[in-house]
Amino acid sequence: MAKRHKQPEYSAAERALIAELDLGDRTMIPIRSLVDCSLVRLFWEDWRRSDARDPMWIATPGDHDENELHRVDGWPEYGDGTVERKWSRRARLWMSWFSIDAWHVCDWLVNAVSDGEQWLWNLDDAGHPRKLTKCGNLQRLVHEATKGLRQRNAEVARQIVLGPNDERFMHDLGVGHTLVRLCSRAALRKEGTLMHHCIGQGSYDDFLDDPDVVLASVRDPDGDPLATLEVRGGYIRQFRARANAEPSEAVKDLVAGAADTFGWQDWRDRPGYRADNQDYGPEAVVILRDLPPPRRRG
Known part of the structure; x- marks a missing residue:
């Protein structure tokens, strides 16, 4: 994580994705560091790979219906604010393609913190949970989220009994x-x-x-x-x-x-x-x- 934070644009990318997740402080604050070493990390790495191919344009991912090119360089000809504009644009696009997976991961992280899951304390040398940092792509992260939520949710649901006014x-x-x-x-x-x-x-x-x-x-x-x-x-x-x-x-x-x-x-x-x-x-x-x-x- 430290190397990424040295990148001059990393903070702008992080702020943009957090804003697009739109979870509210009550939900986001307890999981902010976990989101950073999972979703934000993968978001940043996705765009670094994209920039290596073309820093100005990106095509809609192949598993989506649209077949379009999207400009992602921040329109520097418009003047000031290029970095913020660029990462805001990229976060909106990324969430338009992957919001379902991103929110699913956030749900898992919220529950893990609430339940005090043991894996949260199995940390790598940088102080981040290994369960998150071992995930090299969003699909793997979603797999971990699905596995983590399945058993917990079934047990909790059985314990909630609703009345006529609920x-x-x-x-x-x-x-x-x-x-x-x-x-x-x-x-x-x-x-x-x-x-x-x-x-x-x-x-x-x-x-x-x-x-x-x-x-x-x-x-x-x-x-x-x-x-x-x-x-x-x-x-x-x-x-x-x-x-x-x-x-x-x-x-x-x-x-x-x-x-x-x-x-x-x-x-x-x-x-x-x-x-x-x-x-x-x-x-x-x-x-x-x-x-x-x-x-x-x-």
């Missing part, structure tokens, strides 16, 4: 599926535990008292969660399946009707969304992307 029916999605509003910290905790994502780790608790925020769960006929929604001010910010994966086409089709009924819109359509962010997809909007234009705006 959840509220919102909408009949058809074929036995329902949309349920999460109304309490216990409901968030159980949802996050079963779905292997961070909604139950405290960073969303304050939204429970905000009338402009809807936190909801898609349930199958047996009442088991299939996907989780976050809607802010009528704009869908996140829509994620288990382990922050993209919901199936069947689940997206079910929820599209609810989005139409409630008039929910795409996060990118919100006031103040900047045009220069247009190729940074919203954190998780996947329903509205597939709807015809007249329905997207409700």
Whole structure:
């Protein structure tokens, strides 16, 4: 880590990625050093390899649908602020491609710190957990996160018993599926535990008292969660399946009707969304992307 910190641009890269993770201080502060030696390290190394090929342009990774070139040098002809602009741009692109994996890793780190996992004290010579520093790519880090969360979440979920005021029916999605509003910290905790994502780790608790925020769960006929929604001010910010994966086409089709009924819109359509962010997809909007234009705006 020390060598990376000697790089004049490393701090700008770190700040940019932390900002794009957008976890809030309550979640980020306890795991900041772990994020730095895992996600930030891999983010930095990815871009060093990219710069060795072309420091000005990068193509959309091959496992994504788009086939575009993106400029990533910070537009030095625009004057001051090139470094900050460059790494802000790179962080937005990287998160548009890898946000699901990045948030999954953060969920794991939050739980590991909360539970005092033993591996946190197995350190390398630089003082960083070996479990993180041995991961040479994002896929390996995600594998460790998935393995670490699986057993813990199953046990915790069994211990959470909800009462009648913890959840509220919102909408009949058809074929036995329902949309349920999460109304309490216990409901968030159980949802996050079963779905292997961070909604139950405290960073969303304050939204429970905000009338402009809807936190909801898609349930199958047996009442088991299939996907989780976050809607802010009528704009869908996140829509994620288990382990922050993209919901199936069947689940997206079910929820599209609810989005139409409630008039929910795409996060990118919100006031103040900047045009220069247009190729940074919203954190998780996947329903509205597939709807015809007249329905997207409700």
